[in-house]
Amino acid sequence: MQRQFLVPLMLLASSVLMSFAWIGHLKYEKVWSFWTALAISWLIVLPEYLLNVSAVRMGKDIYSGAQMASFNMCSGVICVALISRFFLGEPMSGRQLLGFTLMFVSIILITYK
Numbered sequence: 718m719q720r721q722f723l724v725p726l727m728l729l730a731s732s733v734l735m736s737f738a739w740i741g742h743l744k745y746e747k748v749w750s751f752w753t754a755l756a757i758s759w760l761i762v763l764p765e766y767l768l769n770v771s772a773v774r775m776g777k778d779i780y781s782g783a784q785m786a787s788f789n790m791c792s793g794v795i796c797v798a799l800i801s802r803f804f805l806g807e808p809m810s811g812r813q814l815l816g817f818t819l820m821f822v823s824i825i826l827i828t829y830k
Contacts, residue, residue: 724776728789734765736796787827791820
């Protein structure tokens with residue numbers, strides 16, 4: 718697979734993992750202690766960080782740092798929204814859905830030449 722496509726996929730996978738580390742533990746708030754949630758989140762963050770750093774280094778000659786950071790930040794927010802909706806079962810309004818759609822469009826505008 719070409720690095721041009723692999724880098725965004727790795728950053729997207731990184732965002733999915735980070736989103737689970739950030740808010741996934743909330744589903745088990747009544748079952749897991751704070752320390753358990755913290756430990757599990759840190760176990761999720763390690764492969765996330767490996768993916769993120771690898772993708773950024775691999776994409777250095779293809780994308781600018783700002784493009785990769787923008788993709789990672791926007792995809793992170795979108796992943797948080799999807800995980801909160803489908804994993805945690807939280808509602809999402811039409812306005813929020815429109816906002817996340819615009820963020821997706823911004824990823825395309827910023828990342829691709």
